[in-house]
Amino acid sequence: MLGAIIGDIVGSRFEQQNRKSKTFELFTSNCHITDDTIMTLAVAEACDNIINFDLTDLAAKHEFRDIMVKWGKDHPSYGYGKGFLAWFDNPVPYCSFGNGAIMRVSPIAWKFDNLDKVEKYAQLSAEVSHNHPSAIAGAVAIAGAIWTARKTKDKKQVKDYIESFGYDIPKIDIIRPTYEFDCSCDGTIPVAVAAYLESKNFEDAIRNAISVGGDSDTIAAVTGALAEAEYGIPEEFKKKARHYVGSNLYRIE
Numbered sequence: 592m593l594g595a596i597i598g599d600i601v602g603s604r605f606e607q608q609n610r611k612s613k614t615f616e617l618f619t620s621n622c623h624i625t626d627d628t629i630m631t632l633a634v635a636e637a638c639d640n641i642i643n644f645d646l647t648d649l650a651a652k653h654e655f656r657d658i659m660v661k662w663g664k665d666h667p668s669y670g671y672g673k674g675f676l677a678w679f680d681n682p683v684p685y686c687s688f689g690n691g692a693i694m695r696v697s698p699i700a701w702k703f704d705n706l707d708k709v710e711k712y713a714q715l716s717a718e719v720s721h722n723h724p725s726a727i728a729g730a731v732a733i734a735g736a737i738w739t740a741r742k743t744k745d746k747k748q749v750k751d752y753i754e755s756f757g758y759d760i761p762k763i764d765i766i767r768p769t770y771e772f773d774c775s776c777d778g779t780i781p782v783a784v785a786a787y788l789e790s791k792n793f794e795d796a797i798r799n800a801i802s803v804g805g806d807s808d809t810i811a812a813v814t815g816a817l818a819e820a821e822y823g824i825p826e827e828f829k830k831k832a833r834h835y836v837g838s839n840l841y842r843i844e
Contacts, residue, residue, distance in 0.1 A: 592631050592697040594793070594819025597828055598811030599627040599694075600835045601797055609804035611767055617797070618831050626669045627694040627812045628836065633662035634716055635698035641712070642702060648715065656682050656719040659695075672774070675720065684722035690779040692721035692730040694809045697816035700737035709738045721776075729776030732756040733813060736784065740820035746788050749817070753784050760785050763799055772805045779806060783813035790814075793822040 604621040637658040641651045663671065663679040675691055699712045713734035717727045732753055739745075739752045750760060758781050766782065773779060782803050790796035796818035800811040 592635055592701060592816065592819075593824055593829060593832055594815035594817070595631050595694070595697040595812040596624065596628045596815075596836065597819075597824065597832045598797055598800060598813070598815025599625055599631075599808045600832060601815075602801055602808035602811035605801055605804075605807035609807060610801055611804050613795075613798040613802045615798075615801065617794070617828075618835075622835060624669065624835055625808050626671045626675070626691075627808055629662050629666045629669050630659060630691070630695035631697060631812075633659045634695045635702070636662075637716075638698050638702035638712070648711070651712065652715045652719060655716045659719070678720050682719070684718060684720055686723045687721040688723035688725045688775050688777070689721060690729070690774050690776050690806065690809050690813075692717040692726035693733045693776055693780065694812050696730050696734040697737055697812075697819075699734045700741060700816075700820065703738075706735060706738055709734050726776050728756055729780055732758070732780065733783075733816070737816050737820045740787075740817050744821050746821070750784075750788055753780070758784070760788065763789050763803060767803055770803050770805050774806050774809070779810055779813065783810045784817065786810065786814040787817040787821075790818060793818045793824055793828070796822075 600622050601617050603623050603625050637655045640654050646654055660679050660682050674685055674687055696713050700709055703709045710731045713730045714727055717730035736749050736753050740749045760781050763785050786799035787796050790799055796814050797811055800814035801807055
């Protein structure tokens with residue numbers, strides 16, 4: 592999940608000021624963690640509790656909800672959308688199709704070693720808030736794609752898996768000039784996956800993601816999660832990430 596957090600940190604300063612180029616400094620004093628990191632850490636904690644206490648599916652769903660609410664209330668000023676911020680006080684599903692469902696799922700692909708379980712828990716994690724069909728499908732697709740990248744290190748298998756959900760993966764150079772902000776799952780997934788598929792290493796994947804523009808922190812978080820699963824992460828990047836997470840650290844690996 593550290594790959595998602597690094598993508599979030601690097602992308603944080605570009606969300607409002609897009610950088611349509613791969614040339615930029617990765618880590619600066621203007622970088623910070625956002626709601627993407629907070630919710631990723633929340634999902635990681637929930638997954639550990641699900642495993643450690645062998646929770647039923649219903650109890651697991653409640654665990655995702657309760658831990659995300661806890662983390663949200665403990666860390667309220669990290670750029671949540673209005674709908675999700677309101678969800679902390681009334682945590683019932685609100686049919687969101689936003690990319691909040693996919694930005695947080697990377698821990699599921701690492702905590703569970705079976706694709707069926709990864710897909711199941713990804714769905715449960717989405718349903719507690721983002722219960723629109725496109726958000727549920729997106730959470731399952733991204734978690735499963737990360738798991739596939741982790742297990743196979745094979746971009747073709749990742750691409751085939753993602754496309755089985757009906758997503759059409761574009762070419763980065765073609766969409767870069769015209770791509771605009773889109774915080775939906777359907778608008779984020781193809782771009783984030785393309786940034787990973789066209790990459791040569793972890794850093795290159797993050798640079799691809801930022802260069803597209805749009806919702807930079809979340810695109811880069813999803814791309815970073817995929818890239819980590821295939822390439823791993825340079826040690827210097829891990830040290831940087833832990834510095835930015837600081838006291839909010841749950842247990843990043």
